[in-house]
Amino acid sequence: MDLKDRIEKLEAEIGPAALNLTDTSVGAGGAGSSSTSSGGGSSNPTSTSGKAPVPFPGGAPSPSAPGARRPGSPASPVPKPPSKGSSGRKGTWRVEDLEGELERKIKMLEKERQAMRKETQGQHEKINQGIGSVTDRVTELEHTLTEPSFPEGFVLSFPMRTNYMYGMVRKEITEMYAFTACLWLKAKEGGIGTPFSYSVPGQPNELVLLQGVHNPVELLINDKVAQLPLSLPQDEWQHICVSWTLRDGVWKAYQGGKMKGRGEGLAAWHPIKPGGVLILGQEQDTLGGRFDASQALVGEISQFNLWDRVLKPAEVAALADCSSSALGNIAPWTDHDVDVYGGATKESLDPCHAAQRSSLNSPKQ
Known part of the structure; x- marks a missing residue:
């Protein structure tokens, strides 16, 4: 065939x-090659x-067999399947590329947010500092405008026995190995109460001067007590000073510039601790508070000064006869260093002039 x-x-x-x-x-090279020998080797x-x-x-x-092409298809190599995540079209993103790009953008935005947050915090701090400075200045101006000045001296007045009227010394109290406290005092009732009390954490009676009804004047240091031979009549200005040193616990009591008594063994070798609260007119049962009305001062005080040394007798006498107006180096008597609370008042008065007028008006013996 x-x-x-x-x-x-x-x-x-x-x-x-x-x-x-x-x-x-x-x-x-396989079966069905393009060249077949037939007869005389014709092509x-x-x-x-x-x-x-x-x-x-x-x-x-079969057209569906692996590697087979449909009849009439051009002789071209079989295309490779598209890689994972690719749509098979040129120039499209893979899923991995999109995830990486999103992650990079998120990190960049997070860094920008942190930088903005830090910058905002810095601006807030500057604003708060500015507001604080303005507030302090306004408070200072208000205090200057509302608080009367007392160029001729002032007194603190405690008109009734309460557990809420008191004065407070603003100055920070440092550690003291000796002290002298002086003040003018005018009692309104028998038993003057507490002219001043200094309390520290853990010890409300670090340094206290008080007198109860029908009791002598007492000086307390670290809860140790010394009775002072002072007599304080009602409605008369009296100048009193008390001094103490931790060496042997020696104390001295002055009235009217004259020493009325001395003693030793009062809290010897115990330094007065720093960082406490100094209250005028009340005795503290806890640091800065829990006052007892029965121990409150009824009357007036002025020229309260506190030194961290023992004054010489001549210095005490000069304060008592008003020839000296020295201020304490620990707690000075200035109107901006003493505040009043609970109804206690500041009143313009020079106790030296008042005491001199009282002595002039008193009948001669």
């Missing part, structure tokens, strides 16, 4: 469309342009 008869037979069996293949549809046709194609031995390959 010649070649033409064979082709016609195949066309009748499988149809001519299945044979519409080019000569490159079969791998080289077979290589295209479908008017010539018969070379048949596959054993029949045509």
Whole structure:
């Protein structure tokens, strides 16, 4: 059977469309190669342009078989499947790339937010500092405008026995190995109460001067007590001073510039502790508070000064006869260093002039 008869037979069996293949549809060197020996070694046709194609031995390959091409498809290599996450089109982002870009953007935005937050905090601190400075200045101006000045001296007045009227010394108290406290005092009732009390954490009676009803004047240091030989009549200005040193606990008591008594063994070698609260007119049962009305001062005090040394007798006498106006280096008597609370008042008065007038008006013996 010649070649033409064979082709016609195949066309009748499988149809001519299945044979519409080019000569490159079969791998080289395998069955069904583009060249077949027949008769005298003549070449077979290589295209479908008017010539018969070379048949596959054993029949045509299935279009759905692996590696097979549909009839009539061009001779081109099989395209690779698109990589994971790719749509198969040129220039598109992969999922991994998008995630990385988003993560980078998030980190950049977080850094910017932190920088803005830090800058904002710095601005807030500057604003708060400015507000604080303005507030302090306003408070100072208000105090200057509302608080009367006392160029000729002032007194603190405690008109009744309460547990809420008191004065407070603003100055910070340092550690003291000796002291002298002096003041002018005018009692309104028998038993003057407490002219001053100094309390520290853990010890409300670190330094106290008081007199109860029907009791002598007492000086307390670290809860140790010394009775002072002082006599304080009502409605008369009296100048009193008390001094003490931790060496042997020696104390001295002055009235009217004259020493009325002395003693020793009062809280010897115990330094007065720093950082406490100094109250005028009340005795403290806790640091800065829990006052007892029965121990409150009823009357007036003025020129309260505190030194961290023992004054000489001549210095005490000069204070008592008003020839000296020395201020204490620990607690000075100035209107801006002493505040009043609970109804206690500041009144303009010079106790030296008042005492001199009282002595002039008193009948001679």
